[in-house]
Amino acid sequence: MSDFYAAVFGAGICGTAIANELNKKGKRVLLVDPYVSENAPGPPAGLVNPATGMRAKLCWNGKACYDALRNQIETLIEYSGCNDLISDTGVLRPAINEKLAKNFKKALDKYDWPEGWVRWMGEEEIQELNPEIAPNLGGLYLECGYTVYVDNYLNTYRKYLREQGVTCRYEEADYCYNSSSGQFTIEVGEEEITADHLIVAAGYRTPEFEEWSGLPLEGVKGQIVQFEAQEDLAWDHAVSAKGYSMRRGKRQLIVGSTYEHNFDSLDTTEEAYERIAGKLDIMFADISSKLTKQVQMAGVRVTTPNRLPVIGRHPEQEQLCIYTGMNSKGLLFSHHVASLLTKHLVDGEEIPEELNVRRFED
Ligand SMILES: Cc1cc2nc3c(=O)[nH]c(=O)nc-3n(C[C@H](O)[C@H](O)[C@H](O)COP(=O)(O)OP(=O)(O)OC[C@H]3O[C@@H](n4cnc5c(N)ncnc54)[C@H](O)[C@@H]3O)c2cc1C
Structure with a gap:
């Protein structure tokens, strides 16, 4: 035996x-x-967001996947007594252009969303939720989305x-x-x-x-940057537009990511930093000047056809x-x-x- x-x-x-x-x-x-x-x-943070990609498509077996992870996270929270495993603050998906607005609205009817997972938010409601967000045409709010502090x-x-x-x-x-x-x-x-x-x-x-x-697996390198704000940030939800951001602590903002199909090393690069800073500017209006870079990290996702x-x-x-x-x-x-x-x-x-x-x- x-x-x-x-x-x-x-x-x-x-x-x-x-x-x-x-x-x-x-x-x-x-x-x-x-x-x-x-x-x-x-990694300082990872997003649980079942509305995937630019079409906000409901992820494969979304409810079963979501519930299985959530059950285990709750077990871990109960076991450890720690309140720093996740941040249960939802994910905002602002429609920053006409195409995204069209896709996101379509997604609301197209997929069989579980009750309470997702709703449309008008521009003013979004502005109220997050005064720093970039101009938008409304967007989706994923009540069920959350941030995991992966480390x-x-x-x-x-x-x-x-x-x-x-x-x-x-x-x-x-x-x-x-x-x-x-x-x-x-x-x-x-x-x-x-x-x-x-x-x-x-x-x-x-x-x-x-x-x-x-096997036909492809490694796609991704870099993220953790920024620190000079003052406490005024929102706590994650944002996913043409890039994503997650909150940690009162002043940290984690922003990602690059998708690098050709790479020789896992070193972080200045070029990736510039791209990530560009994503930050797309998601938020006038915030870059209030942030300083704390850490930049690289990892590899294994992708399949x-x-x-x-x-x-x-x-x-x-x-x-x-x-x-x-x-x-x-x-x-x-x-x-x-x-x-x-x-x-x-x-x-x-x-x-x-x-x-x-x-x-x-
Ligand atoms: C930049 C970036 C951002 C991401 N953001 C998100 C996100 O927001 N949400 C999300 O859900 N996913 C995200 N992902 C994807 C997610 O990180 C991966 O899907 C996930 O880590 C894959 O899990 P894994 O166990 O296959 O690999 P990993 O989590 O990488 O674990 C593999 C483990 O194998 C170990 N190992 C390696 N070689 C050996 C060996 N020879 N013997 C024994 N052990 C070994 C490693 O040390 C490691 O601990 C992101 C990925 C990247 C790169």
């Missing part, structure tokens, strides 16, 4: 979610990540998982599959640990696992699994999709075709 049901490589947004879902099913889980800890730095969220989640009985090893590990025993052997430090399944949830580093190197996550088993080694391809909606997708992978592994349920890694087979 193996030491663990599954070894999960990667303790980011996907890895924590799948470790938690399997653990909830009573399965023993080993979580491995050499680059993080329970006190790791991380706090993930560190709390890792601690929670350890206390729930998940074995967490924040160090280098290697693995091999032993066909005679039908197990993976994971080498961590001096130890050799066995597991029935190995789940790769390593974000943009997933293609470094050679068995998964051939259908913009949906990738889960499932390796075609030649069915105990080797994958969870990646979160595009720009990692938070929203994380728990619902982790529960689908768990139900597949533990209960034998089918994986929806649009998510299954097998969709890339000829």
Whole structure:
């Protein structure tokens, strides 16, 4: 018998979610990540906004995704007693041009929004909500949208998982599959640990696992900037127009993001800063002069042709699994999709075709 049901490589947004879902099913889980800890730095903020893109399209399985994440966040808040995991202040999507106004109005009728999620706001109402916002033609207000302080969220989640009985090893590990025993052997430090399944949830580093190197995943670099205002800012909601901004503390404003398809390094660049400052000017009138840059960060999103996550088993080694391809909606997708992978592994349920890694087979 193996030491663990599954070894999960990667303790980011996907890895924590799948470790938690399997653990909830009573399965023993080993979580491995050499680059993080329970006190790791991380992105200062991420948006949960189910109205996606310039058409404000309701995200894939929006309600199921939203509820699954929200349930786990509430569990983490209750567990930690911390009030700095999220900011429940909604997302404003101002229509800063005619086209956006048309798209946003259309989206209200086009999608089956759950009760209370979204409503139209006139220009004056928006002005009242946020006196600094750029001129607009009204817009959408996503009452259900919120900001996650991703660094706090993930560190709390890792601690929670350890206390729930998940074995967490924040160090280098290697693995091999032993066909005679039908197990993976994971080498961590001096130890050799066995597991029935190995789940790769390593974000943009997933293609470094050679068995998964051939998938059509594209890494798109993104940079964000955290600004500090000289005075307390007069609003607390997030804004998503041709860029997005999120609030943290009384004076911090986090603004993103770039979408860089060609890049050689994860260094931050002046060019990206200029682009982000441009987005800030589009979202807010006359605010740039009141802000100073505090931090600039870069990361990589893993994008897929259908913009949906990738889960499932390796075609030649069915105990080797994958969870990646979160595009720009990692938070929203994380728990619902982790529960689908768990139900597949533990209960034998089918994986929806649009998510299954097998969709890339000829
Ligand atoms: C600039 C930017 C802004 C974004 N904004 C948002 C947003 O507002 N809302 C939102 O929902 N999403 C946002 N995203 C997307 C979101 O960050 C991703 O979808 C999400 O992080 C993907 O989760 P993941 O677990 O696949 O990868 P990650 O969260 O990157 O986690 C991967 C983990 O694997 C670990 N790892 C790597 N190699 C190994 C290895 N060999 N062994 C073990 N572990 C390994 C890493 O250390 C890391 O902890 C943004 C992304 C970027 C770049």
